[in-house]
Amino acid sequence: MKTIELTPLMRVIIGFDLLVTAWLALPGAAGLFLDLLDALGRWSGLAPPIAAFDPLQLFMVNLAGILGVTWNWTRWHTASYDLAKIDAVARIAVAALIVYYVVAMDATPVLLLFMVSELSGSAVEFRLRPRAGSA
Numbered sequence: 001m002k003t004i005e006l007t008p009l010m011r012v013i014i015g016f017d018l019l020v021t022a023w024l025a026l027p028g029a030a031g032l033f034l035d036l037l038d039a040l041g042r043w044s045g046l047a048p049p050i051a052a053f054d055p056l057q058l059f060m061v062n063l064a065g066i067l068g069v070t071w072n073w074t075r076w077h078t079a080s081y082d083l084a085k086i087d088a089v090a091r092i093a094v095a096a097l098i099v100y101y102v103v104a105m106d107a108t109p110v111l112l113l114f115m116v117s118e119l120s121g122s123a124v125e126f127r128l129r130p131r132a133g134s135a
Helices: 008-025 029-044 055-078 081-103 109-126
Strands: none
Touching (some): 008 029, 008 055, 008 109, 055 081, 081 109
């Protein structure tokens, strides 16, 4: 397996993703995260209040969080070149999804802050090269 060096910058990127996805994975904490997005949108004057999520919607947030924690934990512990490249492409897809929801579906523009982190992480990952000597 081709590996990469987990540089301090890569640890920050993956660590941030782990933190956010862990917050989303936990019942109760996910609601607090959504409340924070809501407060930022209203405080900035960029967005109306976010509607309350029903139990199924919160389950889906928690499920996505658990999948995100699993993905990021795996990336941290394998330092896989292939997973980093897959993640770089997936980050572009997430950024496009954010733009779609903000522009076409009137989601809170606060989500655009995450688009910046997604595209920045993607740029870093696309520049990665396999560690010398890894198969």
